Amino acid sequence: MRDYLLLTFLDRFSFLFSKLGCNYPIMRKILQVKLTLDARRVPTLFQRAKRNEKSDQARNYSLRALVMYGLLGLFLIPFALLQNVFFSMSIVFAIFMFIIMTALIADFSSVLLDIRDHSILWTKPVDKKTLSLARIIHVSYYISQITLAVTVPTLITSLIVHGVLFFLYFIVTLLLMDSMIIAATAFVYMLILRLFDGERLKDIINYVQIALSITLVVGYQFVGRSFSILQTHIIFHTAWWQLFLPPVWFASSFAWLFGSHAHTLLIVMACLAWLVPLAAFWIYVALAPIFERSLQKLVDDSGSRRARRHVFTEIAAKLVCTSASELAIFHFLALMTARERDFKLKVYPSLGLALVLPFVFLLNPAFTVGIASLATSKLYLTIYAGALLTPSILLMLPYSNQHKAAWIYAVTPGLTREVVFKAMIKVVIVRLALPIYLIDAAVFLGIFGIHIIPDLVIVFWSMLIFTMICFWLVPKKLPFSEPFQTGQQSQAITGMFLMLLIAVFAGTHFLATIIPYGRIFYLLLLFIAAFVSFRYGFRFPNFSLMIKSKQRPSK
Amino acid sequence: MNSPSPSLAISIRNLRLNYGLKTILQGIDLDVPYGQVVGYIGPNGAGKSTTIKTMLGLVTNYTGTILLFGKDIAKGDLSFKGRIGYVPETAEMYDALTAREYLVFIAELYGMERMRADRKAKSLMHLFDLDHMYEARLSSLSKGMRQKVLLISSLLHNPDLLFLDEPLSGLDANSVMIVKDVLAELAAHGKTIFYSSHIMDVVEKISDRILLLRSGQIVADDTFEALKEKLHEDSLEQIFNQITGFEQHEAIAREFVATVQEV
Numbered sequence: 108m109r110d111y112l113l114l115t116f117l118d119r120f121s122f123l124f125s126k127l128g129c130n131y132p133i134m135r136k137i138l139q140v141k142l143t144l145d146a147r148r149v150p151t152l153f154q155r156a157k158r159n160e161k162s163d164q165a166r167n168y169s170l171r172a173l174v175m176y177g178l179l180g181l182f183l184i185p186f187a188l189l190q191n192v193f194f195s196m197s198i199v200f201a202i203f204m205f206i207i208m209t210a211l212i213a214d215f216s217s218v219l220l221d222i223r224d225h226s227i228l229w230t231k232p233v234d235k236k237t238l239s240l241a242r243i244i245h246v247s248y249y250i251s252q253i254t255l256a257v258t259v260p261t262l263i264t265s266l267i268v269h270g271v272l273f274f275l276y277f278i279v280t281l282l283l284m285d286s287m288i289i290a291a292t293a294f295v296y297m298l299i300l301r302l303f304d305g306e307r308l309k310d311i312i313n314y315v316q317i318a319l320s321i322t323l324v325v326g327y328q329f330v331g332r333s334f335s336i337l338q339t340h341i342i343f344h345t346a347w348w349q350l351f352l353p354p355v356w357f358a359s360s361f362a363w364l365f366g367s368h369a370h371t372l373l374i375v376m377a378c379l380a381w382l383v384p385l386a387a388f389w390i391y392v393a394l395a396p397i398f399e400r401s402l403q404k405l406v407d408d409s410g411s412r413r414a415r416r417h418v419f420t421e422i423a424a425k426l427v428c429t430s431a432s433e434l435a436i437f438h439f440l441a442l443m444t445a446r447e448r449d450f451k452l453k454v455y456p457s458l459g460l461a462l463v464l465p466f467v468f469l470l471n472p473a474f475t476v477g478i479a480s481l482a483t484s485k486l487y488l489t490i491y492a493g494a495l496l497t498p499s500i501l502l503m504l505p506y507s508n509q510h511k512a513a514w515i516y517a518v519t520p521g522l523t524r525e526v527v528f529k530a531m532i533k534v535v536i537v538r539l540a541l542p543i544y545l546i547d548a549a550v551f552l553g554i555f556g557i558h559i560i561p562d563l564v565i566v567f568w569s570m571l572i573f574t575m576i577c578f579w580l581v582p583k584k585l586p587f588s589e590p591f592q593t594g595q596q597s598q599a600i601t602g603m604f605l606m607l608l609i610a611v612f613a614g615t616h617f618l619a620t621i622i623p624y625g626r627i628f629y630l631l632l633l634f635i636a637a638f639v640s641f642r643y644g645f646r647f648p649n650f651s652l653m654i655k656s657k658q659r660p661s662k
Numbered sequence: 663m664n665s666p667s668p669s670l671a672i673s674i675r676n677l678r679l680n681y682g683l684k685t686i687l688q689g690i691d692l693d694v695p696y697g698q699v700v701g702y703i704g705p706n707g708a709g710k711s712t713t714i715k716t717m718l719g720l721v722t723n724y725t726g727t728i729l730l731f732g733k734d735i736a737k738g739d740l741s742f743k744g745r746i747g748y749v750p751e752t753a754e755m756y757d758a759l760t761a762r763e764y765l766v767f768i769a770e771l772y773g774m775e776r777m778r779a780d781r782k783a784k785s786l787m788h789l790f791d792l793d794h795m796y797e798a799r800l801s802s803l804s805k806g807m808r809q810k811v812l813l814i815s816s817l818l819h820n821p822d823l824l825f826l827d828e829p830l831s832g833l834d835a836n837s838v839m840i841v842k843d844v845l846a847e848l849a850a851h852g853k854t855i856f857y858s859s860h861i862m863d864v865v866e867k868i869s870d871r872i873l874l875l876r877s878g879q880i881v882a883d884d885t886f887e888a889l890k891e892k893l894h895e896d897s898l899e900q901i902f903n904q905i906t907g908f909e910q911h912e913a914i915a916r917e918f919v920a921t922v923q924e925v
Contacts, residue, residue, distance in 0.1 A: 133770070133771060136767060136770050136771070137771075140756060140759065140763075140767050143758070143759065143763070144756055144758045144759065147758035147799075223754045223755075223756065225720060225754075226720075226748075226750035226752060226754045227754060227755065227756065227768075228771070229718075229719070229720055230718045230719075230720065230743060230746070230748045230750075231743060231744075231768070231771040231772060232740050232741060232742075232743035232744035232771070232772065232773070233740070233743075233771055234740055400722065400723075
């Protein structure tokens, strides 16, 4: 275990912690262990013994992610340049708060909700204050890293434009903002744990992660627009309802201190900006023991769930499966893709992306020519973007934390790879790709009108064939049968190539719309191709269901 | 029973606990003098682990009184935890740490000095024949090895009272024998041991006293010999079956196989 920079930094303030009534040396040790755990978290499974101290690099939070957040921060510069301080700071803080809050929920829930601490730390003679403080510092440390990455571009801009005082005060407000976000997130978790069980909380965290990835993509689309705001003159006045918007509080404090005019509402909101974060954080620190106790609910999660029937899946399964064993595997995989948390974490965000991508591609044209004139264009072809992420789903499917359970494939008599793969592809289509396609298609019908129905049918059949092509080109491994690996670069290239292929489909479709009767012929062609590929596409020379023993390194 | 006694290692009066509407513990009274080995048995879900967690201060919304070493654990003085060693049922550890890092860290939490903890942990690992695993990540250890590391981590600070929740799970027959003897030896040195297990013949052999818990109540509390005599049974397994009112095992087995045969 190395001595982390954070720890040497904290050492300077050890007297402060002791004054707060916490056992600093113990807290330091806990933090050291936690940081070490985080540093080693990246490659988790199946590293054999010999990795020791030397491999602890200071990759607490992956540098790449921080760079991403930094780039995001660059796009905020135009907002910081706006003349109206009140307006510009409102926007800046709104975006900061959104990014940091979602990052906290998506990436650091594991820190906030680590339940191993219960049996390991709580049973030792360490007082609760020290434990809660260690946890708070641990989370704050990560949040400061992200905050720094996101805000540095804006901070520098403000230093240049508004001067040193403004810059310093900006830093203070950011600290206030962070403490409010941490406290608020903890409150929300506490509330959810009060009302529901731990499983539900994990689901909610999952949804937030999905929402985050979608907003990031959509958000980038608006970035191009953001510069045009510079020219427009926006009148943004204070109003009573802004009392409920924390970003506006912070902006008010700027407007009061650095703006020209002050009035009661502005001053009230400025005071809120100082008082609420401090109060919230103080309450959080005070309530931390209660928070920890509600975490107990995550430990003894004994709730058995009601048996839910998935009518849609059952009907679809009966329709698409041709044999009893295929039906069984179909149901199994449908459940696994819906429940396995690691799979969901890795794949559902892409699914969300796939859902919105077609609209994202519509955004810029919609801005320039207007929604109305979209209807007569051929931009409905952007719906192909919905299939962009099918390859990455197929690439993720073989991996699982419980890959050892894959012995079931081997002991099931008469089960061939063909059957498993057939069921797998059908699950991918029916459970993952089809719902996205249907939603996208419904909205596109609304935008473009019913004359695109034949095109949507073409898209459907193209999607089926595309899924099959993806399946042929990715390494064929049984679903949920291999441990997660870190380096999947070579596969990433396959994924990229397949994404290009979707453009080919869209291009061919476009050609078919120009040629007379092109669409009918194309549809016929696709139909035959789909039939052939499903009929013969699963026959491989190598039918054995041997599962690689875990000693042998998988290629 | 009267008021709890401060001269005992454990003294519990009327311990009750609810999770929402579910009653987990319904009025447990218990006195354990120093140096006693108590086997705590009962069917799954009877509240064994919960009792242990409550005594460790992990569960706080209980009613009743718990005195450990003569002090009420609800009073906020945490020093009692320093005299306890705990092996949790879930065998939870920080898997990314090596055995050395983990053991030294735990010992430090108990206030031990680093070098001493390291030396002690190393010798204990050696005695469990785990020298080669001292620098290995816990995630690469087998179930039995992990259990041994857990056991060591609960003993490093030389505790006076041991709470062992299923300490033998995953251990092979030879290791069980070592651990059994270690427990007996510890008891001979005046340590109080409170452990739960499902392995009846081990409980039978090493316990000074057996507690049987059923739906949150202690339904039997005596030495093995006394229980045998009272209930006219030969083994703890039979005693267990009789007290927990489980006589249908043959009937269930028959029906089970019949259902299997249906196809």
